[in-house]
Amino acid sequence: MPQSKVIETKVKAASAAAFLGSTSLLAALAAVEDNARLLSWMPDTVAPFVLALVPTAITFVSGWAAKHTPRI
Incomplete structure (x- = not known):
């Protein structure tokens, strides 16, 4: 049975940081x-x-600092 795809922690962290960074930048602007x-x-x-x-x-920094999701 195929294993469901897991979104890695690095991708989640980078996506969240991009969203927060962009909204913060827009608020500052x-x-x-x-x-x-x-x-x-x-x-x-x-x-x-x-x-x-x-x-x-x-x-970049958040994606670099986040840990990899362990694979089974």
């Missing part, structure tokens, strides 16, 4: 929207890429 001086030092063409690195870094 909503707060910053009224105060553009916080991002004024960054060129407009670079800002989206730098801001996209935040949830990417959170996802």
Whole structure:
């Protein structure tokens, strides 16, 4: 009988971190929207890429730190 597929802990951790990181970043951006001086030092063409690195870094670190799901 085929074994059901288990979602690894690493995938769950990285997915949760990506969601939380993205929502946190969006909340921060909503707060910053009224105060553009916080991002004024960054060129407009670079800002989206730098801001996209935040949830990417959170996802990478959480996926790296989570343990593998044991396989039988």
